[in-house]
Amino acid sequence: MTLYQKLKASGNPQAIAQVTISLLESHSVKETAKILGVTPRWVYKLKERFRLSNGDISACIKKRGPKFRMPTRTPEHIENLVATLAKETNLDSKRWALFIKNTFNIQLSPFTIRNIRRRYGIRCQKHITITDSRRFAADFSAFEPLQFWQFDSKHIADQSALPPEAYASIFKNKLPLYQFTAIDIKTRLRFIAYADSLDFKNSLTFMLLVAAWLRAFSVKHQLFFQTDNRAEFGGSATSRKRKLIQKLIFDHWNVSLLNIPERNKKTNCFVERSHRTDDEEFYALNLNKATSRSSFLNMAQNWILYFNYRRPHFGKNMNGMTPVEALKFYRCLYHPTIGFMPVVVLDQLSNYVSLLFDISSLPWDNLPKNKKLLNETMTHYNLAHRSSFVVPALSLPLPDLPAHRNND
Structure with a gap:
């Protein structure tokens, strides 16, 4: 980089003229041009402007652009x-x-x-780089609205995605460290929840909460929940835990669990792209304003309501519609409050899952071949509490559960 380029990038519009005039006092025009890295013609021009302006350095550098404002330019x-x-x-x-x-x-x-x-000179602040990887193309015609959902978890405290003040606010105010997200690929309707620990119980609670919320709004068709292959969602499609939760829990809700291919995150592109939206439009701007966990949850609730009801989307087939407007476009007669699912802390809500399923009694590990299972259903249902799925300030109906089997 030449001296002239450094002076131009310094931000001082008069720096070039000041250095040039000072160099001309002890150097010739050609020597000054060589030091600055410019042509002698440019030095002659600055010297002549300085002479005609009677020593006014500010008149040496003229503003670039047209002399008069364009008549069709925005007011x-x-x-x-x-x-x-x-x-x-x-x-x-x-x-x-x-x-x-x-x-x-x-x-x-x-x-x-x-x-x-x-x-x-105003640019959108981008905290996540854009890669050149190929994008995944989904066949929207193969699914009904609110039928195919992508699930994922996100570590909020990410230094590469957040400004320093937003990152520090997470630990200063003891905010939740993890976010769970579910998004419908056809309408972009989206639900979120938070957790302090990234474990299987919280992931299962979130998937059950989304399924119960949709069933409460009369979404009766079969649901597809697509997740990655990480341990918090039960592992790969061939894992024992994944097969157990499908057979013993989600089959009763008419929900099919799907896995993305190994090391192929682009097939979960809708939920992965929504994480970047969270970072750039919510966390980067508002995390440093949260003074407590309750204020953070209130801001998160307002953010997801804005995302579902007011934020326009310009992805495939969206054309600036909000998720709720997309539901109307596809002529789905669901109650408009379907996007108001409360933002909860899953560590507290997961305690209510034990009222439905005794998760600890499920045989997650491989059993010895010669060991006979006394309980063929491999689970226990607490029938005394099967009437409703209890959520703070929320009561959602449950689908029919299989009859309790006596092990005696």
Whole structure:
């Protein structure tokens, strides 16, 4: 990098002229041009401007661009509005165009907003890099709305994805460290929950909560829950634990568990992409504002309501619709409050799972070949508590469970 380029990148518009005039006092024009890394013609031009301005250095560097404002350019007060709000919201150009149209009734092209942000030097803050890997293409016509769900867990405290102040706030205010997410690939309807530990019991609780919530809103068709192959979701498709929870628990809910291929996260692309949205539009902007766990949960609840009811989506077949608007587009007659699932802490809620299933009694480990199982169902149901799935401030109906078998 030449001296001229360094001076230009310093941020001081008069630095080039100041250094050039000072060098001309003891060097010739050619020597000054060689030191700066420019042509002698440019040095002659600065020298002439300095002479004509009677020693005014500020007049040596002229502003680039047209002398007069373009007649079709966006009015200055609208540009100032876009620049001011763009620093606060961190939205891209497409969402900005829709936001300004709905809020201020101002029609602007996304490309116009892009040009305004370039002129003011405002960019969307990206905390996760974009790779060149191929994207997974889903066949939306093969599934009904609210039928195919992708599940995943996320470690919130990620230094590579969050600003330093947001990252420090997690430990300062003792916030939950893990987020569980479920998203419908066709409408982008999304549910989240939090946990202090990343274990199998919390993952099972979250999947049961989502299934119970959908059944409570009369989603009667078969559900597909796709997860990765990590231990908190029961492992790979061939693992004993995965087969047991499918046969003994989810078969009674008409839910099929699916696994993504090994080391192929792009097949879970919808839920993986939603993590980046969380980082850039929620955690990076609001984590440092959380002063307690309760305030954080309130902000998370408002965020997921905004995501389901107000945030436009521009993915395949969405065209700026919100998830709830997409349900109406597909003519799904579900109650509009289906996107209001409460944001809970799974470590507390998982204690209620024992009212339905005695998880500790399931034979997760491989049994000896010569050992005979006394209980052929391999599970125990507490029938005294099978009437409802108890959730704080929420009561959801259960599907029919198999009759209790006497082991005597």
